[in-house]
Amino acid sequence: MNELFDLYQEIILDHNRRPRNFRPLEDHTCSADGYNPICGDSIKVFVKLEGENIEDISFQGEGCAISKASASLMTVDLKGKTLAEAQEEFKSFLAMLSEDEDFEVDFLEFGDLASLSGVRRFPARIKCATLAWHALEAALQGNEQTTTE
Amino acid sequence: MTQSSQTTAFDSQETSLDVVTLRARFPILAKRIRGNPFVYFDNAATTQKPQSVIDALNRYYTDQNANIHRGIHYLSEQATEIYEEARRRAARFINAPSERQVIFVRGTTEGINLIAQTFGRQKVNSGDEILISTLEHHSNIVPWQLLAEERGASIKVIPIDDRGVLDFDAYVKMLNDRTRIVALSHVSNAIGTVVPIAEMCKEAHRKGIPVVVDGAQSAPHMKVDMQALDCDFFVFSGHKMFGPTGIGIVYGKDKWLCDMPPYEGGGGMIQSVTFEKTTFLDYPGRFEAGTPNIAGAIVLATAMDFIESVGLDNIAAYENGLLDYATEIFSQIDGLRIIGTAPDKAAVLSFILNDVHPHDISTFLDQDGIAIRAGHHCAQPLMKRFGVTGTARASFSIYNTKEEIDLVAESLQKIVNFFKR
Structure with a gap:
């Protein structure tokens, strides 16, 4: 059960129950649907850019605790960051999820996103954790849809 | 007690x-999984295999392996015989009138595609309708959609009630002059509803409409009798009934199989080939191009033995x-x-x-x-x-x-x- 508690930490349960920035963004500059064909879950990410800055970011959709919490944590983390910073965050987030089990997650570096580090022990769930990030990437690239496949 | x-x-x-x-x-x-006794409740996806099935697969490759229908040598003749015996075994299992009505395919998905691409293409034209139900697995939706798109036909869907029961009255009303094929799950893979195939066939046949049955989820769980159901086609997979993956069966009525064009072309399904013209084998050979899954067919017969022993x-x-x-x-x-x-x-x-x-x-x-x-x-x-x-x-x-x-x-x-x- 320990690994499970690692996966479903309080912070994840909280973001699952009360997802932050869980709303459509009326004046978004771009948006994209992230879709996981394996489970049928989809998460739509809205972004409002001001030049290079992520002025506002939100999401909507259906998903498991992991995908919802990850989307919620992502929006909290990226609001106010620049595009370049967001790209860096995504890269290091993916890196964290591909580390092996003994990897010590740097909580200072990752902040609340570190709570998702337990996902790396559950390979079948990594796509849940990255769904919103892939949707964000698609939105920023001007695509309206992306899938985890 | x-x-x-x-x-x-x-x-x-x-x-x-x-x-x-x-x-x-x-x-x-x-097995123990993560330190616990293994509880396997994913049988609708695939069942586990009994030792007799595992042994039969091992025996085939250890002792019997050769290609069929062509070699003039001892093992090839033996392999051909046990492959054809598997076909007879399968025919008995589903009470088909003849083993010629049993076609070996990779599984239910390939079976439905085979029917859609051969029989379907013969039957369905512009403006026609293919009738399926809300219960269907994607493999009994998508092949018909591909066909409908190609032919300019449309898909109609029989509704269900909140329990997941097909609306029989609506079904009868939906059978009309444009309906060319009815394609139904026998048992819903997602919610388990058993569909009254025999009654539904009766209604369709009243209007001369053939019925294709996806039996992937019924064949492992109940007696499926082709002559009692009176369906026109019945398709199922070996791996959901204690057999190996990559083998399945299409059953069809003689009156349809005899006129259907080939599905795939290649070796094993021809009578003679010249660069100008090829003539094809009669069924079932016509629908089994290339070297089939010989081991799969033979081991599926063992799985059927197992089922009937229980x-x-x-x-x-x-x-x-x-x-x-x-x-x-x-x-x-x-x-x-x-x-x-x-x-x-x-x-x-x-x-x-x-x-x-x-x-x-x-x-x-x-x-x-x-x-x-x-x-x-x-x-x-x-x-x-x-x-x-x-x-x-x-x-x-x-x-x-x-x-x-x-x-x-x-x-x-x-x-x-x-x-x-």
Whole structure:
């Protein structure tokens, strides 16, 4: 059960129950649907850019605790960051999820996103954790849809 | 109560099925998963294999392997004989009038595609209708959509009620002059509804419309009798009935098979070939281009032997007992809702939990060594009908027990408590 508690930490349960920035963004500059064909879950990410800055970011959709919490944590983390910073965050987030089990997650570096580090022990769930990030990437690239496949 | 009730969920009087002995024939069931006894409730996806099936596969490659229908040598003749014996075995299993009506394919998906691309292309033209039901697996939707698109035809869908029962009256009304094919699941893979195929065939035949049956989920659980059902085509997969993956069967009525064009071209399906013109073998050979899955067909026959040694009536009675018990026990869990409550169901229990996504359920159960399926079960339109994106699905087979159902219920209760925190 320990690994499970690692996966479903309080912070994840909280973001699952009360997802932050869980709303459509009326004046978004771009948006994209992230879709996981394996489970049928989809998460739509809205972004409002001001030049290079992520002025506002939100999401909507259906998903498991992991995908919802990850989307919620992502929006909290990226609001106010620049595009370049967001790209860096995504890269290091993916890196964290591909580390092996003994990897010590740097909580200072990752902040609340570190709570998702337990996902790396559950390979079948990594796509849940990255769904919103892939949707964000698609939105920023001007695509309206992306899938985890 | 008999003495066996101490160790098994069902005593022998109730079902004439000794689960302890039966489980011992499936080596994988002795496995421990993450330190727990292995509870396998994903049988609708694929069943585990008994030792006799594993041995038959081993025996084929150790002792019998050769290509069929062409070699003039001892092993080739032997392999041809056991391959053709497997066809006769399968014909008996489904009570087909003749073994020529049994075509070996890779599985249900390939079987339905074969029918759509050969028979379907002959029958369906612009403006025609293909009638399917809300219950269908994607593999009984997409091949017909591809055909309809190619032909300018349309797909019509028989509605279901809130229990997951097909609306029979609506079905009868939907059969019309433009209906060319009816394609139906015998048992819903996602929610377990048993569809009254014989009655539905009768109605379709009144109007001269052929019926294609997806039997992937019925063949493992109940006696399927081609002459009693009177369907025009019946398709099923070996791996869902204790056999190997990559082998399945298309049954068809003679009157259709004799006129159908080939599905794939190649070796093994021709009479003679010149660069100008090829003539084809009669059926079933016409539909088995290339070297078939010889081992698969032979081992599927062993799986059928296994099923009949247990007895399909025993299997159906035992599994219905499990389903009733699980329905009762799971219903007592807070916030659990069963999706699909048809009075006639087979071996599948689909459910959702308030506020806990099926994926999360599956991950938690997996930690306790329990395998279920979570998601849309390749039946997205059906999920939509019930207003969910997916469900958690427990599906049973003859080696499952009431004790396992209790373990899963306990585990589910833990999940409910956890997410309530």
